[in-house]
Amino acid sequence: MKPIDGVRRTLNVALGERSYPIHIGTGLVGNADAITPYLAGRQVMIVTNETVAPLYLDALRDALPGHLDVRCVVLPDGERYKTVEQVGRIWDALLEAGFNRRCTLIALGGGVIGDMVGFAAASYQRGVAFIQVPTTLLAQVDSSVGGKTGVNHPLGKNMIGAFWQPTAVIVDIATLSTLPARELSAGLAEVIKYGLIRDEAFLGWLEDSMTPLRDGDADTLAHAVALSCQIKADVVAEDETEQGVRALLNLGHTFGHAIEAEQGYGCWLHGEAVGAGMAMAATLSHRLGWIDAAALERCQTVIERAGLPLSAPSGMTRDDFLAHMRRDKKNIDDQLRLILLRAPGDACISADTPPETLDALLDSYPRG
Amino acid sequence: MKPIDGVRRTLNVALGERSYPIHIGTGLVGNADAITPYLAGRQVMIVTNETVAPLYLDALRDALPGHLDVRCVVLPDGERYKTVEQVGRIWDALLEAGFNRRCTLIALGGGVIGDMVGFAAASYQRGVAFIQVPTTLLAQVDSSVGGKTGVNHPLGKNMIGAFWQPTAVIVDIATLSTLPARELSAGLAEVIKYGLIRDEAFLGWLEDSMTPLRDGDADTLAHAVALSCQIKADVVAEDETEQGVRALLNLGHTFGHAIEAEQGYGCWLHGEAVGAGMAMAATLSHRLGWIDAAALERCQTVIERAGLPLSAPSGMTRDDFLAHMRRDKKNIDDQLRLILLRAPGDACISADTPPETLDALLDSYPRG
Numbered sequence: 001m002k003p004i005d006g007v008r009r010t011l012n013v014a015l016g017e018r019s020y021p022i023h024i025g026t027g028l029v030g031n032a033d034a035i036t037p038y039l040a041g042r043q044v045m046i047v048t049n050e051t052v053a054p055l056y057l058d059a060l061r062d063a064l065p066g067h068l069d070v071r072c073v074v075l076p077d078g079e080r081y082k083t084v085e086q087v088g089r090i091w092d093a094l095l096e097a098g099f100n101r102r103c104t105l106i107a108l109g110g111g112v113i114g115d116m117v118g119f120a121a122a123s124y125q126r127g128v129a130f131i132q133v134p135t136t137l138l139a140q141v142d143s144s145v146g147g148k149t150g151v152n153h154p155l156g157k158n159m160i161g162a163f164w165q166p167t168a169v170i171v172d173i174a175t176l177s178t179l180p181a182r183e184l185s186a187g188l189a190e191v192i193k194y195g196l197i198r199d200e201a202f203l204g205w206l207e208d209s210m211t212p213l214r215d216g217d218a219d220t221l222a223h224a225v226a227l228s229c230q231i232k233a234d235v236v237a238e239d240e241t242e243q244g245v246r247a248l249l250n251l252g253h254t255f256g257h258a259i260e261a262e263q264g265y266g267c268w269l270h271g272e273a274v275g276a277g278m279a280m281a282a283t284l285s286h287r288l289g290w291i292d293a294a295a296l297e298r299c300q301t302v303i304e305r306a307g308l309p310l311s312a313p314s315g316m317t318r319d320d321f322l323a324h325m326r327r328d329k330k331n332i333d334d335q336l337r338l339i340l341l342r343a344p345g346d347a348c349i350s351a352d353t354p355p356e357t358l359d360a361l362l363d364s365y366p367r368g
Numbered sequence: 369m370k371p372i373d374g375v376r377r378t379l380n381v382a383l384g385e386r387s388y389p390i391h392i393g394t395g396l397v398g399n400a401d402a403i404t405p406y407l408a409g410r411q412v413m414i415v416t417n418e419t420v421a422p423l424y425l426d427a428l429r430d431a432l433p434g435h436l437d438v439r440c441v442v443l444p445d446g447e448r449y450k451t452v453e454q455v456g457r458i459w460d461a462l463l464e465a466g467f468n469r470r471c472t473l474i475a476l477g478g479g480v481i482g483d484m485v486g487f488a489a490a491s492y493q494r495g496v497a498f499i500q501v502p503t504t505l506l507a508q509v510d511s512s513v514g515g516k517t518g519v520n521h522p523l524g525k526n527m528i529g530a531f532w533q534p535t536a537v538i539v540d541i542a543t544l545s546t547l548p549a550r551e552l553s554a555g556l557a558e559v560i561k562y563g564l565i566r567d568e569a570f571l572g573w574l575e576d577s578m579t580p581l582r583d584g585d586a587d588t589l590a591h592a593v594a595l596s597c598q599i600k601a602d603v604v605a606e607d608e609t610e611q612g613v614r615a616l617l618n619l620g621h622t623f624g625h626a627i628e629a630e631q632g633y634g635c636w637l638h639g640e641a642v643g644a645g646m647a648m649a650a651t652l653s654h655r656l657g658w659i660d661a662a663a664l665e666r667c668q669t670v671i672e673r674a675g676l677p678l679s680a681p682s683g684m685t686r687d688d689f690l691a692h693m694r695r696d697k698k699n700i701d702d703q704l705r706l707i708l709l710r711a712p713g714d715a716c717i718s719a720d721t722p723p724e725t726l727d728a729l730l731d732s733y734p735r736g
Contacts, residue, residue: 088452095523123491126518126529150494155463161494162530 004033008173008219009226013145013233018165022144022229024222028172029108029133030059038168040129041102044070047090047117048108049077052135055178060108060133071097075113082112082152084160090120104129104167110136111143115161118149122164132166135175137187137221138271141194141228144169146236173221181214185307186271188213189252191224192302193278194231197248200345202227203302210305248347251339252278255312258324262316268309275308284353284361285341295344311366318362372401376541376587377594381513381601386533390512390597392590396540397476397501398427406536408497409470412438415458415485416476417445420503423546428476428501439465443481450480450520452528458488472497472535478504479511483529486517490532500534503543505555505589506639509562509596512537514604539593541586549582553675554639556581557620559592560670561646562599565616568713570595571670578673616715619707620646623680626692630684643676644736652721652729653709663712679734686730 007025020038028034044064048057053074064070073093075086094103107117107130114132121130134140150161176184188210195203205223206213212220232249239246256277259268268276282299285291291299304310312321325336336358337351375393388406396402412432416425421442432438441461443454462471475485475498482500489498502508518529544552559581563571573591574581580588600617607614624645627636636644650667653659659667668678680689693704704726705719 084452084456091521091528092523095521095527119491123487123518123528123530125527126516126531148494150491153459153463155460159463159493160459160491162491163494 004028004031006031007034008222011226011229011233013165013229014237015147015165018147020166020168022169022171022226024140024171024173024225024229026172026174026218026222028170029056029135029175030063032063032065034170035060035063035106035131035133035168036065038129038131039068039104040167041100041104042068043097043099043103044068044106045073045090045094045097045099045103046070046106046108047073047075047113047120049075049081049110049113051077052109052113056108056135056175060106069097071099075116077112079112079152082116084151084153087116087120087123087151090117091124094120094124099124099128101125101128104131106131106133107166108133108135109139110134111139114139114143115149115158116151118147118164118166119151119161122149122162127164129167130164132169134169134171136179137176137184137225138190140171140225141187141190141232144171144229145232171225173218173225176221177216181307182269183271184214184216186269186275188224188306189271189275189278189303189308191228192306193249193251193274194228195302196278196282196299196341196344197251197339197347198231198235198345199227200343202231203345207298207302207305210302214307244349247337247349248339251341251347252276252281254325254328254338255280255321257328258321259313259316261324262320263313268313272309275303275306276310276312279303279310280312280361280365281338281340283365284338284358287357287361288340288353291341291343295341298344299341309368311368314367316367318359321362372396372399374399375402376590379594379597379601381533381597382605383515383533386515388534388536390537390539390594392508392539392541392593392597394540394542394586394590396538397424397503397543398431400431400433402538403428403431403474403499403501403536404433406497406499407436407472408535409468409472410436411465411467411471412436412474413441413458413462413465413467413471414438414474414476415441415443415481415488417443417449417478417481419445420477420481424476424503424543428474437465439467443484445480447480447520450484452519452521455484455488455491455519458485459492462488462492467492467496469493469496472499474499474501475534476501476503477507478502479507482507482511483517483526484519486515486532486534487519487529490517490530495532497535498532500537502537502539504547505544505552505593506558508539508593509555509558509600512539512597513600541589541593544589545584549675550637551639552582552584554637554643556592556674557639557643557646557671557676559596560674561617561619561642562596563670564646564650564667564709564712565619565707565715566599566603566713567595568711570599571713575666575670575673578670582675612717615705615717616707619709619715620644620649622693622696622706623648623689625696626689627681627684629692630688631681636681640677643671643674644678644680647671647678648680648729648733649706649708651733652706652726655725655729656708656721659709659711663709666712667709677736679736682735684735686727689730 624641
């Protein structure tokens, strides 16, 4: 295949017949060469939200060749709209347009849009093609790999959905220029996570690159996204069914999910909660004697320099944490399982943290 | 595996990791040995409808071992309740019960229940196990093989769904004793179809066996179900993605769908419309000179002896037929494709029926 203008890095997510490329570069939203090779036919439905539509919808739509039948759905923005009712609006639009099984959905937006459009594609006429165009750093490094799609239910997050792979992921780093700084930092939490769990060299590079990353330097961001996606792809390939090593991707998430659930989703961003959660996991690893004080400080410093909190929310008690942590999907037979660090760049699953050590951490951890 | 009491025939549907058995016998609804080997864990949700529940729900529930956590959902009966809202009731029940990814759904009922429960299983927590316990002949010979699940949308039948394979299909022939005679006949339409498209010997056996079949003889029905499922499994295995030979399963369905859509779904049963549609396809095959008058009469006789109509609905015109037939999913680039007979037991796909021959058939075909 000839090189595509603006593409700096391309990864292949190897899944046999369902393999797909992740193209990472700048100006790709408005570049037909990056997108049209992955359309299944001439029927195209772009789905985005009210925040992203004014920024990038015209560029994407105008870039697509004129012979295509392109329709658009603009959904409200926010996690609380990640519902089967909103997916129903996508189904309605597809049927009203008379789209058949050779149509292609394009998800233009963050993780909520990606998850909903993926589920709409998985379930429309028992499965049609979709392309991810993630416009937040979190979606670029998290949703690009893994095939998880779905919506929330009043009784639980991501409870309804499917595993469904995109035909391509088009990461336009330029879209991060319009991302609020707080959301960029939240995305960096997941980037740091990949370094902490698997790749000490990448962690070192991140420590040196935090300023250009937060300033939006395209080359630096492209490298961070590419390495993050590569690490996630490697982990997922080792463990597609989420039995073992894939659990490492949850570093910081057990504490983080407790923070998000306790505060109400949307108060803390997911990445902020994960940042504080990773700092807590590092502290616990230190107290267990697994990492020394210098390593702990290294973890804390990179999290802090990404603009993320190191402390738990004020007023959140040990019991608040434990109540949420006991419901964690990683637990087996009610045994709490935590992702901890044997070293920066080397995480493991631990099911035998002494309760008194965990209690002491939750009692003593600094509150914001 | 040791033999299961009451099982007369077992087929294996070979789909690699997703292979599953179809057990066919009598008394299986109330036989724990037939069902419990296929449960993923101890959480079990039986889903049925208001018609089937009074007949078989207690027998199934009481047969399951006491250490299981068994819940039930009873949905309203009928094609008009095959909606995402009713699937939502299944999701609600699963979440209210706190069921996890190792739960198992059991679909106890006809095709509507099977399709909805299959889709609920495909989409709950991105996919959980389900067992089909089909209680109509149509569901036993049609839904047991193929993995199609889904619901209707106001703008189209079966438009929302997934391919999702059961962990087992338990066909209890005894449940046919409570099936109305009209629905038994409708199921026989699909049984006859398998003979007509692929298996002249099976067609001959059906001609000899119509009386015991309609009288509900268990051995005869078990054989008819086993042969039908085997033929469908062979066809699906040859063509999982529905590009070629699988289209043969639509014999009679192009005309039949037009009849159903024109009359309003539910007036004619699906199998009745397919019966008339197969008679029309046989007549067209004869007019094209592909089968002789004796072969045509043979097709008509077996359809009629199953208690199915040979004529189209009164008042339905050529234009009524054509309007619906032009929307058929088998058509490619607006070219009408029909399943016709080269002989009883040998169907083929034809895209070049002369329009004047088709028009003449639709104008002249007897009306009921």
